[in-house]
Amino acid sequence: MxxxxxxxxxxxxxxxxxxxxxxxxxxxxxxxxxxxxxxxxxxxxxxxxEYSDVFPKEVPPGLPPVRGIEHQIDLIPGASLPNRAPYRTNPEETKEIQRQVHELLDKGAINNITIRYRHPIPRLDDILDELSGSIVFSKVDLRSGYHQIRMKLGDEWKTAFKTKFGLYEWLVMPFGLTNAPSTFMRLMNEVLRPFIGKFVVVYFDDILIYSKSMGEHFNHLRAVFNALRDARLFGNLEKCTFCTDRVSFLDYVVTPQGIEVDQAKVEAIQSWPTPKTVSQVRSFLGLAGFYRRFVQDFSTIAAPLNALTKKVVPFTWGTSQENAFHMLKDKLTHAPLLQLPNFNKTFELECDASGIGLGGVLLQEGKPVAYFSEKLSGPVLNYSTYDKELYALVRTLETWQHYLWPKKFVIHSDHESLKHIRSQGKLNRRHAKWVEFIESFPYVIKHKKGKENIIANALSRRYTLLTQLDYKIFGLETIKDQYAHDADFNDVLLHCKDGRTWNKFVINDGFVFRANKLCIPASSVRLLLLQEAHGGGLMGHFGAKKTHDILASHFFWPQMRRDVGRAILKKNIKMWEECLPHIEFAYNRSLHSTTKMCPFQIVYGLLPRAPIDLMPLPSSEKLNFDAKQRAELMLKLHETTKENIERMNAKYKFAGDKGRRELNFEPGDLVWLHLRKERFPDLRKSKLMPRADGPFKVLAKINENAYKIDLPADFGVSPTFNVADLKPYLGEEDELESRTTQMQEGEDDEDINTIDTSTSPHIQHDGPITRARARQLNYQDECPRGRVDAHHKFAATIGDGVSVAKAQRLWTVVVGP
Known part of the structure; x- marks a missing residue:
C-alpha cells in the first residue's frame, strides 16, 4: 500500500x-x-x-549552464578602467580572506562606469492580491541564487579584483553589481513564465506557490520543481516551507483569511528605544512605514515625527512626538488582519479628512482590505471642509483604482453633500476636474447610517474619549501625593485622619472628597479638567456658568468659578464644521433658561453622559425605577417643563408689550411701508439702500392685523401688509400727488429737473441730508416759513424710522426748487 x-x-x-x-x-x-x-x-x-537533485545540500561543483540569460556588463564608452591597490590586511584578516575571498571584492569602482538597465520588479501589493482565495501555500528559496547565473563570456575580466594572493575575476554573477537584480529577475521570469500569475509569484529568489486545494497544490509543486530541474536551479531545503496554511513571505504572514504583520518585526518595533537623533527617527519611520497599510490614518499619526526629519527644523522631542511614537508602536503591535481582495465581491470605500491629513479604508463585507493615509501640505491645508472631503475621495480612488474600475462599488461617506455630486449645476475648475475623474468610476454613494444620529454616534465613542481623558490626567493617581503639599487641602489631611469627617471633607483610599466631590489640588490637573469641561470631548465651548456647573458636579477646589472664567478667555473656534456635532450635543445637554431643564432630559427623562461623566468617581446612590414610576416621573417632568415655558412666555410678552402701541388705520390714511429684505430683495441689496418707502394710501382694512394699500405695480408684490410693517405718515395729503414712482408705465424716461442751488444756499448736494444738517436748516432765519415747516416734517420723518435717502428724495419733491 x-x-x-x-x-x-x-x-x-x-x-x-x-x-x-x-x-x-x-x-x-x-x-x-x-x-x-x-x-x-x-x-x-x-x-x-523524485526531486533530491533539485534540493541538494550544496550547489554542485562546476559552472552553471549557459541558459541564454547571463550577466553582462556594458561599460560607458570612454570611461577609464579602475585600477586600485590591494587592501592591506593583518594575519587574522588573511585567514578570513582565504576562507571567503569574495568579501574583498570592491564593486563600487566597476559600478560607477557601468551602463544601468532597468527590469520591472513586481509590486508587493500586486503580489499579495494574487493570493486571494488560496488556502495552501509553499515557499521555495534558491541556494545562493546569484551564484547560479553565469557571467557572460568575455565580461569576466570586468569583475577582476586584486588580493595579495593574486588577481581574481568572477565567473558567476556576484552580489553587489549594477544590474544584478535585473538579471536575476529576468532569469526567474523566463524559467517560471508559464506559471506566473496562475499559481506562482516570484520576488527575486523567493518563489511562492499557492493553490485552492491540497491535491491541486501537489501538481503545482511538481510543475515548479520540474521547471527548476530543467533550468538547473537548486533550492535551499532548509529555508523552504511546503503545504502550509500560514507562510511568512516578504515580511508578511499570509493565511487563507488574509495577511498579517510579521511578529518578528512587531517585536522589533515594541523594543525600539525612544529616538535621540534625526537618523533614528528616519529608521523608525522606515520600519513603521513598511506596514502603513495596516494602520488607519498613519500619516496623520506620524505627522509630528515626520516634521523632525525636515532639514530646517531643529530636533526637539516633545510631548506630541512622544505620543505619536507610542501610538504608532501600539497600532502596529495590535495591527488588524487585512483580508485579501476577492474580485467576485463588492468593494466598499470609506474616506475622511481632518485638519492635517486624510485617510481611507477599502473593505469587503465590512472587513478591511487596506488602509490609506496622506498628510496634507501646501495649499490643500487651506481647503474648505467640503473640498477636503472631496479631495480625500479623489486620492483614495487614485490609490485603489485598479480594484474599483472593473465593477460597481459603494462609497460610504459621512459628508451629506457628497451625495449630490452629480446634481451640482455649477462647478469651479477644481471641482470640475475632480468630478470628471470620480465619474469615470461605477460607484454608488451611501450616507453612513451611523452618522444620522449624531448624539448616539458620539456616545458610541465614549470608550475612546474616556481613554483619552484618562491618559490626559494620568488616571488621577498622581494627585494623592500632592495633597500634603497643597495650600488648599493640607489642613484637611490633619483634621480627617482615621476616617473622620471635618467640614464635609473625608478621605477615602488616599483621595480627599467634599460632599462626594473629588478635591483637586493646585496643579496642572486643574487646567486639564477645565479644558475638558469647556472644550474637550463633547462639551461645546459654553460660557463660564455652564462650564462651572459641569465641573462642580464632579470636582471641588476653592475659587473654581474664578479659574473657569480665566480658562475660557481664549480665541474663538475657527473650525465650526467639525465642531457642530459636538456643539449640538452640548446644547442638548446644557440647562435651558426657559425650561430650567436640558432638552435631552425633557425628551428622554435622563441626562446624556459626556466623557467627564464616565470617570469612576464617587456619587450618591440612585434608585432604580420600574416602568410605572418611570412613566410618572416623565409625566411630572413634562408638566414642570410646560409650567416653566408658560411662565417664561408671559414674562417675555410683558417685556415686549412695554414699548408697543396699537395702530388702527382707516381707508384713505397715508402710511409709510417698511421694506423687509425677505419681501423686497431687489430694494434691499445694500445696507445703504432705503428701508422704507411711501407714503401710500390705505385702501381697505382686511382685519385687525392686515391692511391693503395702494402699492404701485412696479413693486411686484401683493399690496396686503401686516400692521407691523406700516407707520402713519405725518405729512399733508396733497403731497401724495407730487410723489413719483420708480417707473411710469407707458411714458418715456426723462431727467427730473434738479434744484437750482445758486439762489438757495440752504439746500446742499454734497452728501446726504443728515439729521444734524436738517436741524441746521430749520434755524436758518433766511429760510421762508413754508420751507422751515417742510424741514420740520423732514426731520420728523427721519425720527419715525424712515431712511435718510428716502427722506431726501421726498424732501426734493415736497419743497421743490
Whole structure:
C-alpha cells in the first residue's frame, strides 16, 4: 500500500498538519489516511525520491549552464578602467580572506562606469492580491541564487579584483553589481513564465506557490520543481516551507483569511528605544512605514515625527512626538488582519479628512482590505471642509483604482453633500476636474447610517474619549501625593485622619472628597479638567456658568468659578464644521433658561453622559425605577417643563408689550411701508439702500392685523401688509400727488429737473441730508416759513424710522426748487 502512494493523486481540503484530520475526496488517496501518513512525510518522500537533485545540500561543483540569460556588463564608452591597490590586511584578516575571498571584492569602482538597465520588479501589493482565495501555500528559496547565473563570456575580466594572493575575476554573477537584480529577475521570469500569475509569484529568489486545494497544490509543486530541474536551479531545503496554511513571505504572514504583520518585526518595533537623533527617527519611520497599510490614518499619526526629519527644523522631542511614537508602536503591535481582495465581491470605500491629513479604508463585507493615509501640505491645508472631503475621495480612488474600475462599488461617506455630486449645476475648475475623474468610476454613494444620529454616534465613542481623558490626567493617581503639599487641602489631611469627617471633607483610599466631590489640588490637573469641561470631548465651548456647573458636579477646589472664567478667555473656534456635532450635543445637554431643564432630559427623562461623566468617581446612590414610576416621573417632568415655558412666555410678552402701541388705520390714511429684505430683495441689496418707502394710501382694512394699500405695480408684490410693517405718515395729503414712482408705465424716461442751488444756499448736494444738517436748516432765519415747516416734517420723518435717502428724495419733491 505504501508503495502505491508515489503514483497516487491526492485531492484534499487542508484542515490540519496531520493527515488524520484531513478529509480525502478521491479513492486512491484513502490509502494515506488508512496508513496515518502525514502530509509533511508525504512531501518529504516526494522531495527525496523524485526531486533530491533539485534540493541538494550544496550547489554542485562546476559552472552553471549557459541558459541564454547571463550577466553582462556594458561599460560607458570612454570611461577609464579602475585600477586600485590591494587592501592591506593583518594575519587574522588573511585567514578570513582565504576562507571567503569574495568579501574583498570592491564593486563600487566597476559600478560607477557601468551602463544601468532597468527590469520591472513586481509590486508587493500586486503580489499579495494574487493570493486571494488560496488556502495552501509553499515557499521555495534558491541556494545562493546569484551564484547560479553565469557571467557572460568575455565580461569576466570586468569583475577582476586584486588580493595579495593574486588577481581574481568572477565567473558567476556576484552580489553587489549594477544590474544584478535585473538579471536575476529576468532569469526567474523566463524559467517560471508559464506559471506566473496562475499559481506562482516570484520576488527575486523567493518563489511562492499557492493553490485552492491540497491535491491541486501537489501538481503545482511538481510543475515548479520540474521547471527548476530543467533550468538547473537548486533550492535551499532548509529555508523552504511546503503545504502550509500560514507562510511568512516578504515580511508578511499570509493565511487563507488574509495577511498579517510579521511578529518578528512587531517585536522589533515594541523594543525600539525612544529616538535621540534625526537618523533614528528616519529608521523608525522606515520600519513603521513598511506596514502603513495596516494602520488607519498613519500619516496623520506620524505627522509630528515626520516634521523632525525636515532639514530646517531643529530636533526637539516633545510631548506630541512622544505620543505619536507610542501610538504608532501600539497600532502596529495590535495591527488588524487585512483580508485579501476577492474580485467576485463588492468593494466598499470609506474616506475622511481632518485638519492635517486624510485617510481611507477599502473593505469587503465590512472587513478591511487596506488602509490609506496622506498628510496634507501646501495649499490643500487651506481647503474648505467640503473640498477636503472631496479631495480625500479623489486620492483614495487614485490609490485603489485598479480594484474599483472593473465593477460597481459603494462609497460610504459621512459628508451629506457628497451625495449630490452629480446634481451640482455649477462647478469651479477644481471641482470640475475632480468630478470628471470620480465619474469615470461605477460607484454608488451611501450616507453612513451611523452618522444620522449624531448624539448616539458620539456616545458610541465614549470608550475612546474616556481613554483619552484618562491618559490626559494620568488616571488621577498622581494627585494623592500632592495633597500634603497643597495650600488648599493640607489642613484637611490633619483634621480627617482615621476616617473622620471635618467640614464635609473625608478621605477615602488616599483621595480627599467634599460632599462626594473629588478635591483637586493646585496643579496642572486643574487646567486639564477645565479644558475638558469647556472644550474637550463633547462639551461645546459654553460660557463660564455652564462650564462651572459641569465641573462642580464632579470636582471641588476653592475659587473654581474664578479659574473657569480665566480658562475660557481664549480665541474663538475657527473650525465650526467639525465642531457642530459636538456643539449640538452640548446644547442638548446644557440647562435651558426657559425650561430650567436640558432638552435631552425633557425628551428622554435622563441626562446624556459626556466623557467627564464616565470617570469612576464617587456619587450618591440612585434608585432604580420600574416602568410605572418611570412613566410618572416623565409625566411630572413634562408638566414642570410646560409650567416653566408658560411662565417664561408671559414674562417675555410683558417685556415686549412695554414699548408697543396699537395702530388702527382707516381707508384713505397715508402710511409709510417698511421694506423687509425677505419681501423686497431687489430694494434691499445694500445696507445703504432705503428701508422704507411711501407714503401710500390705505385702501381697505382686511382685519385687525392686515391692511391693503395702494402699492404701485412696479413693486411686484401683493399690496396686503401686516400692521407691523406700516407707520402713519405725518405729512399733508396733497403731497401724495407730487410723489413719483420708480417707473411710469407707458411714458418715456426723462431727467427730473434738479434744484437750482445758486439762489438757495440752504439746500446742499454734497452728501446726504443728515439729521444734524436738517436741524441746521430749520434755524436758518433766511429760510421762508413754508420751507422751515417742510424741514420740520423732514426731520420728523427721519425720527419715525424712515431712511435718510428716502427722506431726501421726498424732501426734493415736497419743497421743490
Amino acid at each position: 505504501r508503495q502505491g502512494l508515489r503514483g497516487c493523486r491526492c485531492h484534499t481540503w487542508w484542515l490540519a498538519p496531520d493527515v488524520a484530520a484531513v478529509r480525502i475526496v478521491v479513492d486512491r488517496a484513502a490509502a494515506i489516511a488508512r496508513c496515518g501518513v502525514s502530509v509533511e512525510a508525504h512531501v518529504n518522500r516526494i522531495l527525496e525520491q
